Amino acid sequence: MMDLLKCFEKNWRENIAPPEGVTVLAACSGGIDSLAMLDMLDRLQEVLGVRLAAAHFEHGIRGKDSLEDAEFVREFCGARGIEFYGASADVPGEAARAGESLETAARRLRYAFLRRIAGALSEKYGMGENQEKLGRVVIATAHHRDDQAETVLMHLIRGTGLRGLGGIRCRQGDLVRPLLFASKRELAEYCRQRRLEPRHDATNDEADCLRNRLRLELLPLLAREYNPALGDVLCQLADIAQADEDYLRQAAEKLWQELAAEAEQGFCFNLGRFLQLSLAMQRRLVQQAAFEVSGCQLAYVQVQAVLQLAKKGRTGTELQLPFGLLAEISYNFLYIIKKTIPFSGNHGTMDIVGEFEKxxxxxxxxxxxxxxxxxxxxxxxxxxxxxxxxxxxxxxxxxxxxxxxxxxxxxxxxxxxxxxxxxxxxxxxxxxxxxxxxxxxxxxxxxxxxxxxxxxxxxxxxxxxxxxxxxxxxxxxxxxxxxxxxxxxxxxxxxxxxxxxxxxx
Known part of the structure; x- marks a missing residue:
């Protein structure tokens, strides 16, 4: 068994690397993963030069057990002098009200709570001469290597591109995931050696949602029947995809600066130059334009339809897109703009949703x-x-x-x-x-x-x-x-x- 604490410190310095003096808000459910993370952060506070706080969100799903989890984390933090923040919510009620699954509603409310506390900590510590430095807060979640494998496989099953194959990143904005190097088994062994007594959430043992079914049924089946190292293979795929995605994104950003011209209600590209680009760059520029105009991403079939429109290059043809978008060819330019008039149904217009998408x-x-x-x-x-x-x-x-x-x-x-x-x-x-x-x-x-x-x-x-x-x-x-x-x-x-x-x- 590797020295998990040393690996944690190494991974933190190489892949997380927030500035010294930052406050780390550790999300802790009381389970194996988050308790191990909180313990390691507590042991390494001075070495890493960070300030530590912990937060627990009680979802109102598991009754007495859920309340006991919250009290367990509170007492754990109290015994170690870790600054603690807790909150409760009626997630089932909110899920019904919003028409969401329990998992979606729980995640939305949990992250809203974490960011609210992070904001309060930023105001609390961001005072005086070093306001900008000391007011920085990152939120640490305990996603681990097994979670990464599940996420990549789930994205693959649902349909995804290169970014989705990259799975979970070590750092993404104000979120950090310092445990992606470790497996669930290694974290459980760490807790055993440290004589920690993590809580167990029985709902994780129920195959009632896609992620649980992947973890409990599909991944074990694939590992048993096809590749015992499947988890490692999926994590390697994520690592490769992240690096390639970063490179391609930077290349697309450079081309965007060169080729994208502002138009009324959107953007346009010189059609001749656009068609000379690689397919990968064409797709990324179309997605970038759609996102800049609407704040939304197009589906694969919609991007393909825009590229078909561009390839034909017939002036006056249009393509109705979701999110109130319109793609149009006009005198050697491809326009992606906000639609301002209703769909006329003329012969030069294709309805992308009606014709292409189910x-x-x-x-x-x-x-x-x-x-x-x-x-x-x-x-x-x-x-x-x-x-x-x-x-x-x-x-x-x-x-x-x-x-x-x-x-x-x-x-x-x-x-x-x-x-x-x-x-x-x-x-x-x-x-x-x-x-x-x-x-x-x-x-x-x-x-x-x-x-x-x-x-x-x-x-x-x-x-x-x-x-x-x-x-x-x-x-x-x-x-x-x-x-x-x-x-x-x-x-x-x-x-x-x-x-x-x-x-x-």
Whole structure:
């Protein structure tokens, strides 16, 4: 077993390297990883020239055990004279209110708390002659080598680029992760040797979310059947990807300064020079322009469509993009600008969302859509669970007979149905030619249905729909318009799905 404390110090100096006098706010749950990190930081305070504080966020999820975790960390810090900050929140209630998964809501609230405390510490210590130096605060989290492997694999499964393959970085803004060199097993052994008695969160042993399933099921399977060193391989991939991403990002930034010209409502590139660039640089410049204009990143298919538009180079052609963006070719220039007029539907315009994109629906989970709205999906094993889910769906109704709509109910923003009748997976998309919907005992063209429903023409291409069969099967729901008859629940339904649309803003 390597000397973990020496490795920690070496890694801190080489990869973290904050200025001396900085305050380190260590996020500590009381578990193996964060307790080991807090202990090492405490032992190395003087050597590293840092000031140490600790923070614990109690999520209100595990009842008595959760409260005991908070008290454990408080007492641990008190015994060592470590400055301690704690807070509690009703994460389940906040998750239901915001339409998020427990994991997403917990992470959002936890990091908001940590940054709030970091701000208070910055004000507390950033006084006097050395205000700028002493007021610096970094937040240390206990992500370790196993977390890195899980993150890279999770990004790979969900779909990612080079930045996603880089996984977790040792330092990212005000966040530092000083344990990425160590494995979970090594941290557990460190705690044993130091006679620390970390707390155990039993929810980490439940395969009820993607990360837990990866850690408990998929990674052990892949290591056992294909490569025992898979964890090391994934971490090596992250290291390579981070270095390559840094190099390519710097190259793209240089090209951006040379080629990107400001235009009304956005940016433009000389088309001839743009097409001479490597594919990697073309993609990065398109993403940079989209981000500068909208603050959002485009999906792979959307970037590819912009490149197709540029390659054809036909003046007057346009491409509708999410986030209110428009790509346009005009007299040897590629423009990426903020759209100021509604989509006209003329023959020179392509609808990128309608033509190219289908978004798989996470069930259970939350699916974020390009326009900023999101759809939450949950499953219920019986009518009683269904009632609970529907009541939490932002007050849409009080019972399964009226809440959200099983079929029909114009204007519905939440629906339920028979999960076993769905041809899985479900997907979200915009309408396309040939779409038909099930109404009563028959079918109808979606176009005719929208006309009969008096949906304005300029709004029809903006509507989202949920369909089974990966988006190519039956249309189940037009959020805000109607729940169709396909996969309707009945007395024989054994498993229900509940979908809820949450509009942007």
């Amino acid at each position: 978004i798989s629906l996470r069930v259970p989970g939350t699916t974020c859509l390009p326009d900023g709205s999101r759809i939450t999906a949950e499953l219920a094993e019986d009518r009683q669970q269904l009632e609970v889910l529907l009541k939490s769906a932002a007050g849409h109704a009080d019972s399964a007979d009226t809440a959200a709509g099983n079929a029909g109910n114009g204007g519905c923003m939440a629906v339920y149905g028979d999960w076993d009748k769905c041809n899985q997976p479900l997907a979200v998309r915009h309408r396309k030619n040939g779409d038909r919907v099930s109404i009563g005992n028959g079918h109808k063209k979606l176009k005719d249905f929208l006309i009969d429903s008096r949906i304005p023409r300029q709004q029809r291409d903006e509507l989202w729909l949920v369909a089974d069969g990966g988006g190519d099967g039956n249309i189940l729901w037009l959020p805000g318009v109607r729940r169709f008859a396909e996969a309707a629940a009945d007395e024989g339904t054994r498993k229900f799905f509940v979908l809820r649309m949450i509009n942007k803003g």
